[in-house]
Amino acid sequence: MSSQVKVKAKNGRIYVYEVDSFWNKEKKKPDSRRKCIGHINELTGEIVPNRPRAKSGSGFRQSKSGSRITVTGCGSFSIVDKAAHETGVIDCLRRVFPNHWPYIMTCCQFLASAGDPLYLIDRWSAHNETYLPDGLISQRASELLPCLTLSKQQEFFRTWIAHNGSKEYFALDITSISSYSEFISMVKYGYNRDHEPLPQINLLMITGQKSRLPIYFMPLDGKIKDVKALKSVLENQTMIAPKTLSLIMDKGFFSLYNLEALYKNHFHFALGVPFTSRIAREAVEKYRDKIESHYNVVSVSGNEVYGATDLQKWEGHRLYLHIYFDSDxxxxxxxxxxxxxxxxxxxxxxxxxxxxxxxxxxxxxxxxxxxxxxxxxxxxxxxxxxxxxRVGWFVMVSNFIKDKKEALAIYREKDSVEKSFDDLKNQMDMKRLRVHSEEAMNGRIFLQFIALILTVWIRQKLSEAKWAKKYSYQEIMNEIGELKKISEQGKRKNLTLQTTSLQNQIIELFGLK
Known part of the structure; x- marks a missing residue:
């Protein structure tokens, strides 16, 4: 006959034991055996099972001296840790999440290297070096999500933006992520980027133009339009960054209300103008017959277009109107x-x-x-x-970029956000949210945001070395993920298994230890 018994330890944790009662023939009296099967989660009150011990052949063996030898994957940790220190994101996490940063980094290491759903972290964690000595199971990862509160996230954003400097230009855009949860108020039926009607949330993101690193995100109602999403950024600007942000946005964010709000909140901006606006139509009307002149040629990245700039006044403010025509x-x-x-x-x-x-x-x-x-x-x-x-024309406005060539170059660089969205949804399993509460959703997207920072930095290094044409990001992560470390109990020095030619090149490119 078996039963469960709860025992409170000195550290306050409550352990659960499975007790089997039986008749002991040798002692000729009732007896029992007990086995610890887990502990009680303080948040949920549920039993958290113990991690299964490694079986024979799972990477552990005994040496001739009887000491324990462990074979662990060390490649993904090395490259992710390098990215975390080079970007400075790990220092910001330590400052804001002093108790949780190892758990956050372990989850992000998994997302950046494997790109699989978070519930598959158990097996991966058992066979790879991570920021946690004993690894991480999916249940602990789920318990982490509600701890990543919005107030803590905002504190991180302030720290992260301050770390990235105030002279950077920032691109802003929005994407949609589908979810079928009925318990998240933000999930609404709306049209995604492919114009498909789905239950979804919208995700607004700000990314550095030069570094291409994401610096801020905000989940929004699934029905919200781009033009209304900017209002949320304006309302949170002082919370996330005390200094002025210089935002580069496409014409989906343009409206006269937003233009007024950008001036009122002292933002620097460069903003595409749709032809539904009188500003764009009048600009084209003015320059239609005279823009194609050799005096107006503008060359950006080897591409030549015609351009002109008008300095205008808008509601008492200075406004630079840049007009371009591309004949090709x-x-x-x-x-x-x-x-x-x-x-x-x-x-x-x-x-x-x-x-x-x-x-x-x-x-x-x-x-x-x-x-x-x-x-x-x-x-x-x-x-x-x-x-x-309309055909061949493009109009943009700015309150701080005077030069037409500089304005066009900066605007064309804003594709960094779109590339980040592509990584987020295709590289790291974020096409659909697999959570069922708002707290978990906010925590899950935050983990994905940190993993995206690491992914973008690694991808940038590959691009600079012109590796992107030869290898995909996942091929590189899979290859370095095969790198194994051998450690023996009681000995400080570790050994690494024989490396392949490509692994050696990766180690050299990233300067890994």
Missing amino acids: KAAGEKKAFNHKLHTTYEALCSGEKIKDEEFAEKYFIIKETKVRGRKVLYNDEAIESHLKN
């Missing part, structure tokens, strides 16, 4: 536009389903009569207006 881009856009016109026209005539109904409504006139049936006509005025005023 215009030819490509015109060809694509005409192709879409043709395919839409054929679909309308045949009665097929239209993919872009807004496009069809804008550029076609459809007449239905009982006698002649359906008649489809091109809206020549709308088509001519698009080709004259």
